[in-house]
Amino acid sequence: MIAAFGLLVGVLLGLFFRPDVPLGLEPYLPIAVVAALDAVFGGLRAYLDGIFDDKVFVVSFVSNVVIAAAIVYLGDRLGVGGQLSTGVIVVLGIRIFSNVAAIRRHLFHA
């Protein structure tokens, strides 16, 4: 409940303030969002499993975002940014899908 409320507040804040992302960080924002999405779904699944823990959630969220952005940044420096971000998206996408599948099993028992 509080999480859904937080999400709503966050969206409203973002719409209201429209924070400007520095130009240098702009390419890494989408990948950071995907990493955050993974962490959020992981947390949701853990919650439904009954093993949720704030600390683990916060740590996994922050580290996911930072590491994903850092990998893509490193790839950009090495000239393989496109390929590396594809790899990150594939891994995160697989994780998101299997997490969502587990959540679905919990919610619909199917």
Next chain:
Amino acid sequence: MADEWDRPLPDHVTTPLLTRITEESMDQDYRQVALRKGSSPQTPRARRPRLVAAAVVVVFGVLVTTAAVQTSRNADVEDESRATLISRVNTERDSVAKEQDRIAALQNANIALEDRLDNTIADEQTATSRLRRLQVRTGYLPVTGPGVRIVVDDPPEGDVTELVRDEHLAKLVDGLWNAGAEAIAINDQRLTALTAIRNRGPAVRVNSQPVNPPYVVQAIGDVNTLQANLLDTTHGAEFFDLAEDFGFRIDRHNEDELTLPGASGPRLRYVRAGTSETSGKEGNQ
């Protein structure tokens, strides 16, 4: 050592990568923390307000919104630049088509001009060869060839009335023309259509230039027939009769190669050369 090799490998080594990713899609930490907590009796988890987690979710919402806003904002710019690019591409394509049309037109014009050039060159060659033919015929070009050299000299002991005169030389020249000579010169004076052989006093003038005896008449033509034909012609026969009467000294020889000078061109005062343009047009028509 052998024991270590025999031992089965751990799961995280043998499992395929994709399977591992799918199985560990949820962070292992949740489970481990839960196990640790499960062993300890007190569970304050449920009561504790999840403020930190809520704050992180707020951050997540801000992130997602920002990314979406940013993307939609950039979309406008990208659409605009894309539209600009498309219009530029179309404009350039039009101009390329125009240029290609121009290329085709220019190539056609080139072909036409080349045809004209070929025609003009052919005309020029025809004209040049015609000019050379005319120059040889009319005597304005030096020529060489086989022919006859006839040396005519005054009689050794004759008075003024018995000298070689213009009419004698004219008869000889007429005979040579009739016998088939193609070019004739007297003492290096080439005979042309304008040549006159005239006496002024005792001296003979050819082309208004005085010539002195012995008169060397050179004629280019067929060496096999020229002398015989000369005797057959009226003028030739008359000349030799006169020569016998007056006692001219005559020396006739066939030569393998005679070189005749060209006549100095007449000074043209009223005739003008046609310009190349008009001749080219006439050639095309």
